[in-house]
Amino acid sequence: QVPLVESGGGTVQTGGSLRLSCAGSGRMFDSYAIGWFRQAPGKEREFVAHTNWSGGRQHYADSVQGRFTISRDNAKNTVYLQMNSLKPEDTAVYYCAADDRWTMTYWDHSKYNSWGQGTQVTVSS
Numbered sequence: 001q002v003p004l005v006e007s008g009g010g011t012v013q014t015g016g017s018l019r020l021s022c023a024g025s026g027r028m029f030d031s032y033a034i035g036w037f038r039q040a041p042g043k044e045r046e047f048v049a050h051t052n053w054s055g056g057r058q059h060y061a062d063s064v065q066g067r068f069t070i071s072r073d074n075a076k077n078t079v080y081l082q083m084n085s086l087k088p089e090d091t092a093v094y095y096c097a098a099d100d101r102w103t104m105t106y107w108d109h110s111k112y113n114s115w116g117q118g119t120q121v122t123v124s125s
Contacts, residue, residue, distance in 0.1 A: 001114040002026050002098050009094060009119030012086055020081040020119060022096030030054070030074035033099045036081050037109050038092035038121075047107035048094070049081060059106055064090075086123045093118040 008020040022034060036048040049070040050059040058070050064083075072079040079096060097112035105111055 002029060002032060002100075004096050004098060004114055004116035006094065006096050006116040006119040009121045011122040011124060014087060014123055014125050016086050016123070017082070017084045018086065018121060020083065020094055020096075020121075022079040022081075022116060024077045024079075024098065026077075028100075029077040031100060032114075033102050033106065034070075034072065034079040035097045035099065035106055035109075035112060036070060036079075036094060037097060038090075038094045039118075040092040043092075045095070045109050047109070050106040051079060053102070061107075083121070086121075088123045088125045091121060091123050093120050 002024045005023045033052050035050040037045050038048050039045040047061050048064055049068055051070045051072050055072040067085045069082040095118045096116045098114040099112045103111040
C-alpha cells in the first residue's frame with residue numbers, strides 16, 4: 001500500500017475551476033495506477049477518472065468527460081485532477097486511490113488497495 005494525501009478542494013461557483021492533487025510517498029509511486037472517485041451525501045462512491053502508471057492512458061466517467069483532466073508527475077509523486085466548468089452536481093468529497101495490480105476494471109472502487117482521506121469540493125449555484 002502507498003499513503004495518499006489529497007488537497008486542493010474548496011468552494012467555487014458554477015462554471016469555476018479547481019485543481020486537486022493526490023500526493024503519494026515512497027519510491028514505487030510510479031508503479032501504481034491512480035483513480036479519482038467522489039462521494040456525495042447519501043450517494044454511492046462513483047468513479048471519476050483514472051490514469052495508468054505512466055500517465056499515458058486516461059479514462060473518464062461520462063459525467064466529467066471534456067471538463068476534467070487527470071495527469072500525473074511521477075517525479076513529484078503526484079497525480080492531478082483539473083476540474084473545469086464545475087456544476088453543482090460535482091459537489092462531493094473527492095478521493096484518490098492507488099492500484100498496484102493494474103486492474104482492467106478501473107471504475108470499480110473495490111479494486112483499489114490504498115485510499116486518501118478525501119477533500120471536499122463544493123460548487124455553489
